[in-house]
Amino acid sequence: MGYNRYKRLIILSKNNILRSFLILIKSRKEIIFGITWSTSLATVIAGRGFPPIYESVLSIFATAMLFSSVYIYNDIIDREMDAYSDKEKKKGRPIAYDQVTVKTAYTFMIVTGLLGLVTSYVISMSNLLVAVSFYIVFILYSYPPVRFKKMYIIKNVVTAATIPTALLMGGTAVKGYFAPNILFITGLTYVFMFLILPAGADCLDIEEDRAFSIKTIGGTLSWRQNIMLFDAGILILIIVMALTYQRFTFSYLAPLLITGFGIPLLLYSTKLMREDGITAAYKLRPAAYSYLMLVPLFIALGSVF
Numbered sequence: 638m639g640y641n642r643y644k645r646l647i648i649l650s651k652n653n654i655l656r657s658f659l660i661l662i663k664s665r666k667e668i669i670f671g672i673t674w675s676t677s678l679a680t681v682i683a684g685r686g687f688p689p690i691y692e693s694v695l696s697i698f699a700t701a702m703l704f705s706s707v708y709i710y711n712d713i714i715d716r717e718m719d720a721y722s723d724k725e726k727k728k729g730r731p732i733a734y735d736q737v738t739v740k741t742a743y744t745f746m747i748v749t750g751l752l753g754l755v756t757s758y759v760i761s762m763s764n765l766l767v768a769v770s771f772y773i774v775f776i777l778y779s780y781p782p783v784r785f786k787k788m789y790i791i792k793n794v795v796t797a798a799t800i801p802t803a804l805l806m807g808g809t810a811v812k813g814y815f816a817p818n819i820l821f822i823t824g825l826t827y828v829f830m831f832l833i834l835p836a837g838a839d840c841l842d843i844e845e846d847r848a849f850s851i852k853t854i855g856g857t858l859s860w861r862q863n864i865m866l867f868d869a870g871i872l873i874l875i876i877v878m879a880l881t882y883q884r885f886t887f888s889y890l891a892p893l894l895i896t897g898f899g900i901p902l903l904l905y906s907t908k909l910m911r912e913d914g915i916t917a918a919y920k921l922r923p924a925a926y927s928y929l930m931l932v933p934l935f936i937a938l939g940s941v942f
Contacts, residue, residue, distance in 0.1 A: 654741075657731075657736075657737045657738075657741050657742075657745070658745055660731045660736055660737055661705070661709055661712075661731060661732075661737055661742065661745060662705060664712070664730050664731055665704075665705070665708045665712075667926070668704065668708060668799065669701060669704060669705065671799070671800060671803070671926075671929070671930060672700055672701065672704045672799065672800065672802075672803040673697050673700065673701050673803075674930060674933075675800050675803035675804055675807070675930075675933050676696055676697050676700045676701075676803045676804070676806050676807035677693070677697055677807065678804075678807070678933040678934055678936070678937045679696075679803065679804040679805070679806070679807025679808045679811075679819065679822075679933065680692070680693040680696060680697075680807040680808070680810060680811050681937045681940070681941070682807075682808065682818065682819065682822065682933070682936055682937050682940045683807065683808045683810075683811035683812050683816060683818075683819055684811045685940055685941065686937075686940065686941035688811045689811060692760055692810045692811055693807070693810065693811065695756055695759060695760050695810060696757075696760060696764065696806050696807050696809075696810030696811075697807070698752075698753075698756055699752075699753045699754075699756035699757045699760065699764070699768060699806065699810075700753070700802075700803050700806045700807070701753075702749040702750070702752040702753030702756065703749070703750065703753035703754070703757070703768055703771060703772055704799075704803075705745075705749045705753075706745075706746050706747075706749040706750035706753060706772070707750075707771075707772065707775040707776060707778075707779070709732075709742050709745055709746040709749070710746045710776060710779055711775075711778070711779045712730055712731075712732045712733070712742065713732055713739055713742050713743065713746070713779075714779040714780075714781065715730075715733075715779070716730070716732045716733040716739070717733075717849075718733075718845060718848075718849050719732070719733035720733040720734065721845060721848060721849075750772065753768060753772070754768055754769065754772065757769075757806075760809075760810045761809060761810065761813045761814075763809040763812075763813060763814050763815060764806060764809040764810050766809075767802065767805045767806055767809055768806065771798070771802045771806075774795060774798070775795065778792075778795050778796075786851060787850065787851050787852075789852040789853070789854075789857075790854060792851070792853055793831060793834055793835070793839070793853065793854050794831070796834060796838070797827055797830040797831035797834055798827060798830075799830070800826055800830060800929065800933075801823045801824070801826045801827040801830065804819065804822060804823045804826060804933065805819065805823050808823070817885065818885040818886065818887075818940075821881070821885050822885075822933070822936055825873075825874060825877055825878070826932065826933070828870070828873060828874075829870045829871075829873065829874045829929075829932070830870075830929070831870075832866045832867065832869050832870030832873070833866070833867045833870045833871075833925055833929070834854075834855070835853070835854040835855030835858060835863045835866055835867070836855060836860075836863035836864055836866065836867040836906070836918060836921060836925075837867065837918070837921060837922050837925040837926070838855070838922070839853040839854060839855020839856055839863075840855045840856075840860070840863060840914055840915060840918035841915070841918050841919065841922065843855070843856045843914075843915065854866075859914075860910070860912075860913075860914030860917065860918075861910055863914070863918075864906055864907065864909065864910040867906050867921075867925070868903055868906055868907060871899045871902060871903050871906075871928075872903070874895060874899065874932070875892070875895055875896045875899050875900075878891060878892040878895050878896075878936075879892040879896065882939065886940075887936065887939035887940055888938075888939045888940075888942055889939070890935070890938050890939040890942055891935050891936050891938065891939025891940075892939075894931075894935035894938065894939075895932060895935050895936075898928060898931055898935075899928065902924055902925070902928050905921075905924060906921055906924075906925075909921055
């Protein structure tokens with residue numbers, strides 16, 4: 638009887654641990670999908686359609702673990718802010734609503750962080766350099782004594798590096814070094830993200846940010862100015878890709894698809910300029926996120942065909 642009870646307790650404990658981890662990951666499913674998707678496509682780009690399976694799988698795993706770790710830490714530190722918000726997306730944050738304890742979250746943060754860094758070390762030194770740099774910067778983004786999140790402009794400088802970091806992780810895993818074409822798409826994606834984040838992200842959290850003395854680009858600009866930045870990001874992406882795709886040995890498919898899908902988004906965002914900022918931001922975000930996910934796919938297609 639005693640043994641069976643002990644066995645049931647172990648099974649229950651394991652189930653609770655697994656459940657807690659799944660809840661934490663589910664609360665950040667959008668970003669986890671985005672970075673694993675981008676890492677996967679970066680391996681395709683770097684491998685010209687035929688990336689090595691071993692390095693590719695390792696890079697996807699490492700990136701997923703590292704991002705999970707820093708976002709779990711962010712949710713631990715921001716639990717008061719998340720509980721303050723009445724937005725549905727924040728109500729899904731399990732730490733703020735006691736679905737997962739802080740102690741359990743810290744455990745997952747440490748384990749996933751170590752798994753990500755060790756896996757990155759196994760891949761290559763260039764991959765590890767990207768991983769360590771990302772991890773330090775994003776931990777400092779939330780770490781209270783530093784808290785990049787509360788630094789005007791620096792907040793956007795850091796958050797714009799999410800997808801570009803995933804691209805670098807995938808690219809360096811396949812190449813073993815910082816290949817020019819990977820650096821190019823990383824830099825271009827970074828500029829694009831920096832310009833679209835004020836309208837696509839900052840404007841969704843203006844009230845919450847103000848309540849906790851966080852100053853953002855999106856919060857200080859008018860909605861019209863945010864849309865102008867957003868449109869500038871799309872135009873820069875379209876123009877730069879059109880002018881440079883041959884230099885980085887991409888086919889015409891990359892600029893063609895980026896332009897073909899970018900112009901409708903440009904027209905849509907311009908139309909939203911006349912609407913209320915917060916309401917319009919919620920309408921714009923799904924379209925902006927979809928385009929952001931499509932851009933590396935278009936570049937991958939341009940690297941293969």
